[in-house]
Amino acid sequence: EDQVTQSPEALRLQEGESSSLNCSYTVSGLRGLFWYRQDPGKGPEFLFTLYSAGEEKEKERLKATLTKKESFLHITAPKPEDSATYLCAVLENTGFQKLVFGTGTRLLVSP
Amino acid sequence: DGGITQSPKYLFRKEGQNVTLSCEQNLNHDAMYWYRQDPGQGLRLIYYSQIVNDFQKGDIAEGYSVSREKKESFPLTVTSAQKNPTAFYLCASSVGGAGELFFGEGSRLTVL
Numbered sequence: 001e002d003q004v005t006q007s008p009e010a011l012r013l014q015e016g017e018s019s020s021l022n023c024s025y026t027v028s029g030l031r032g033l034f035w036y037r038q039d040p041g042k043g044p045e046f047l048f049t050l051y052s053a054g055e056e057k058e059k060e061r062l063k064a065t066l067t068k069k070e071s072f073l074h075i076t077a078p079k080p081e082d083s084a085t086y087l088c089a090v091l092e093n094t095g096f097q098k099l100v101f102g103t104g105t106r107l108l109v110s111p
Numbered sequence: 112d113g114g115i116t117q118s119p120k121y122l123f124r125k126e127g128q129n130v131t132l133s134c135e136q137n138l139n140h141d142a143m144y145w146y147r148q149d150p151g152q153g154l155r156l157i158y159y160s161q162i163v164n165d166f167q168k169g170d171i172a173e174g175y176s177v178s179r180e181k182k183e184s185f186p187l188t189v190t191s192a193q194k195n196p197t198a199f200y201l202c203a204s205s206v207g208g209a210g211e212l213f214f215g216e217g218s219r220l221t222v223l
Contacts, residue, residue, distance in 0.1 A: 004153065031210075032210045034210045034211065041216075041217070041219075042216055042217065043115075043117075043201050043203070043214030043215050043216050043217050044154075044201070044212075044214050045214070046211050046212065046213070049210060049211060087153075087154070089153075089154075089210060091210045096159070096161075096167070097210065098156060098159075098169070099154075099156075099210050099212070100153070101153035101154040101155075102153050103151060103152060103153050104153070
């Protein structure tokens, strides 16, 4: 069964303090790995898709990378507005392409 | 602006009552989904629909029902058979069965 594990569960950073969030996965054949951002009380917002090991995607202060077993979301010089829960999901290798979500990392960036 | 609209945002229900959550999209997407989110758990798929008049059970369909009579609409009914219905419910859509989902703002259901 496909599994997605995110760490840490929660992370507190000072503004400008760079760090990384981890998403490890076990799938029989990766069809895609997805990062979402979720603000409290809101629906998730799509950030990135990664398909193969070595691939990288960037958006403002965020960069997502992918290896054969895990993905990292690097946050460079974060700002308080980057505070949110970041969700990772993998596309299950079945007839219907279903997403399997991790439990997320809650990021708090203090000014 | 294109997007997904869920209503109501907050809903309170007495035990034994059925409730229906609305989900409407104007993105012209074929596929629509319902997820449930509980604290400390990943999003779990309740039902999905890839085309009008067709839908499939997800991982936790027991106690729920859906319909897909129009491309734009995918309402979810939480029945009295659902043993633990208090949760945050999210509707989503996508162009196809892909992983880039567009989510609504969610509906929070509380059973009193």
